[in-house]
Every structure is written in C-alpha cells, then in structure tokens.
Amino acid sequence: MAAFHRLHHPHADLRRLFHRLTVASSLSILCFSLAYLLTGCCESQLADGSEAKTPARDSAAFGSAWPYDRNATGGAPEGTSGAGEGALGARAGPEANGSGKEWTATRRLPQALIIGVKKGGTRALLEFLRLHPDIRALGSEPHFFDRHYARGLDWYRSMMPKALDGQIVMEKTPRYFVTVETPQRVHAMSRDVKLIVVVRDPVTRAISDYTQIISKTPDIPAFESLAFKNRTTGQIDSLWSPLWIGLYAQHLERWLAWFPRSQIHLVSGERLISDPAGELGRVQDFLGLQRIITDKHFYFNKTKGFPCLKKPEGSSKPHCLGKTKGRTHASIDPAVMRRLRDFYRPHNQRFYRMTGQDFGWQ
Numbered sequence: 001m002a003a004f005h006r007l008h009h010p011h012a013d014l015r016r017l018f019h020r021l022t023v024a025s026s027l028s029i030l031c032f033s034l035a036y037l038l039t040g041c042c043e044s045q046l047a048d049g050s051e052a053k054t055p056a057r058d059s060a061a062f063g064s065a066w067p068y069d070r071n072a073t074g075g076a077p078e079g080t081s082g083a084g085e086g087a088l089g090a091r092a093g094p095e096a097n098g099s100g101k102e103w104t105a106t107r108r109l110p111q112a113l114i115i116g117v118k119k120g121g122t123r124a125l126l127e128f129l130r131l132h133p134d135i136r137a138l139g140s141e142p143h144f145f146d147r148h149y150a151r152g153l154d155w156y157r158s159m160m161p162k163a164l165d166g167q168i169v170m171e172k173t174p175r176y177f178v179t180v181e182t183p184q185r186v187h188a189m190s191r192d193v194k195l196i197v198v199v200r201d202p203v204t205r206a207i208s209d210y211t212q213i214i215s216k217t218p219d220i221p222a223f224e225s226l227a228f229k230n231r232t233t234g235q236i237d238s239l240w241s242p243l244w245i246g247l248y249a250q251h252l253e254r255w256l257a258w259f260p261r262s263q264i265h266l267v268s269g270e271r272l273i274s275d276p277a278g279e280l281g282r283v284q285d286f287l288g289l290q291r292i293i294t295d296k297h298f299y300f301n302k303t304k305g306f307p308c309l310k311k312p313e314g315s316s317k318p319h320c321l322g323k324t325k326g327r328t329h330a331s332i333d334p335a336v337m338r339r340l341r342d343f344y345r346p347h348n349q350r351f352y353r354m355t356g357q358d359f360g361w362q
C-alpha cells in the first residue's frame, strides 16, 4: 500500500529530490567558499612571510636610510651598481604608505625604469622620486634584464614593491643602458614603459667610475695606462668599460630601435646637482605626475657639496646620500683630460643631435 502510495504520488518524490539537490548544492557552495578563503589566507601569509625574511645583508646595504621612507624598501643600497648582487633577494620591505590601504596593493611589473647611466646620478634621482606619493620604487638594483632574465617575469614582479592603482612602479639598474640585449627584452615586457637616463659629462663620469673601481681594487693600474691603447700616439681604448659607457649616442641608438624618442627622458646629471627641483619637475611631467617634489624638499649641504633632502616633518635629521656618492675623484693629468675631451667631442655632438638636447659638455 505504501509502495502503491509512493508510486501514485510522483510530486512527493520530485519534492524530495529537489530538496536533496538544494541541500547538496548549498553544501558544495559552502565548501568551495571555505576552500577559497583558506587558500587566500595562505597566500597572503606566504607573501608576508617572505617580506619579513629580507636578508640581513640587504639591510646592511641599506646603510644610509633616507627620510621620507614611506615609499622605501628599507633604505637605499649604496654602490650596488656594477656589483649589483646585493639586490638579489631584496624585497620591497615595508609596504606602509600611510594610506591604510595596503591590502589593496599588488605587485606589478614596472611602468618606468631608470636605465642609466652608471655614475650619472641615478641613485639621487631614484631617492628624490621616492618622495612622490604616486611612485613606488624598488630600493635595490634588480639587474633583471641584464643578469637575471632567465628567472622570468614572475620573479621580476615578485621583486617589486606593492603598489596601489594609479601608483607608478619603478626600479633603477644603470647597466641596462649599455647591455646589448636589454632594449628588446624591456620592449617584450612592455612597449609602453617609460625610460629615464641620467647622463653626465662622459669624462667626469669615467673618472667617477674609475674612482669607484680603485676604491675596491687599489692595485689596479693608473687611469692613464688603462684609458690609452698607446699613450704616445694618444690612441684611446674606447672598449675600456669606464670610457665605453660614455659613448652615449651608440648606446641610445639601440634603445631608439625599439622605443620612440618621446618615451625616453634624459636627465642632466649636472643639473640634478645644481637644480634638483628643476630636473625633478621635468621628470614628474614626463611620468604624468603632479609636481609634488619641489625646491622646498631640498637644501644644499656645503660640507657634502651636494643637494640633500630637508628634514621631513616629524622626522629626525636632514639626509644626504651616503659616502660612496659624491666622492673625491682620482686626480688625472690635465693633458689626459684634454685628450679625452677631444675623443668624446664628436660622440657628444652626435648625442645632442639624436636627442635634440645640448648638455653643454666641453
């Protein structure tokens, strides 16, 4: 009778089936949401964990931390160019930017790069730019496009500081400018990336470079014997790295094969010292940012002989770049200087024509 009853009440069966289906789907939605939440938690815990594990050697490299470090990765590494390996493993450090919106920030590939030149003033530019609330910059030099390209873009992205929508992510590696394969690689990452090059009189730049080399390896030969192939004939060794880097036109040509001139901004290393606010104003324009960094952020430190950052509100002292920036240069025979100026003159003229800018180097 009961079976008969079930057989003859198909609606009751359907209702039961529907009820079971509803319970089952609610349960699977619940399980799915739980799994999703748990995965999310683990991911953020992992990210936080690796942030916290910034290697001690990186912290040490960040010897002279700057004020305004809201945007920093723990401070500026000094003299990482060339060596550069100090950048490895360096993470973005504190994410706090005072906005209280860190949880919405993400790691993104850079939209702007300071690609050179070594000893041009790249550290000063990066540290000054970090004052801008719309810039998030990696403090160390990642050397991705020249040394660590095989690690892939995910690795590169993971090195970047977290940024909010609308903030510009950037890094500086001065060696990019002179590495042959870099323009193509940067283009493969983004054809819209904005490129900044700080250029400085190539003779002064070469001596600055040599001064750094000799500070690390005091036994190297004198500048003069490395700069010339033949001192008697005055034949310059343009393949010697400190001189070769200064052949700006030659290096820029490679970048112009991949990027339009409008996407490359040149900063005068000399004006970055004599008028930092003016140079910074032009860089902010180029990046499409409001001019927030102005002359009120700088003062000229007579002892150091360079512009430094003023005391930020509520912070301790004014800050200058570290000891490796603004060093006393090795003294070079004036006749050698003249010969070097003659050597660079045509290259500089070509560079001025290519860029439409006269940097006034003698």
Ligand SMILES: Nc1ncnc2c1ncn2[C@@H]1O[C@H](COP(=O)(O)OS(=O)(=O)O)[C@@H](OP(=O)(O)O)[C@H]1O
Pocket: 079, 080, 081, 117, 118, 119, 120, 121, 122, 123, 124, 174, 207, 208, 209, 269, 272, 273, 306, 307, 308, 320, 321, 324, 325, 326, 327
């Ligand atoms: N504000 C300020 N303070 C100190 N130094 C300044 C500043 N602005 C520009 N410079 C010049 O920057 C030169 C070092 O350039 P880089 O930072 O590009 O060097 S590196 O490639 O990262 O090693 C460094 O070169 P040297 O003077 O030869 O040490 C400085 O001349």
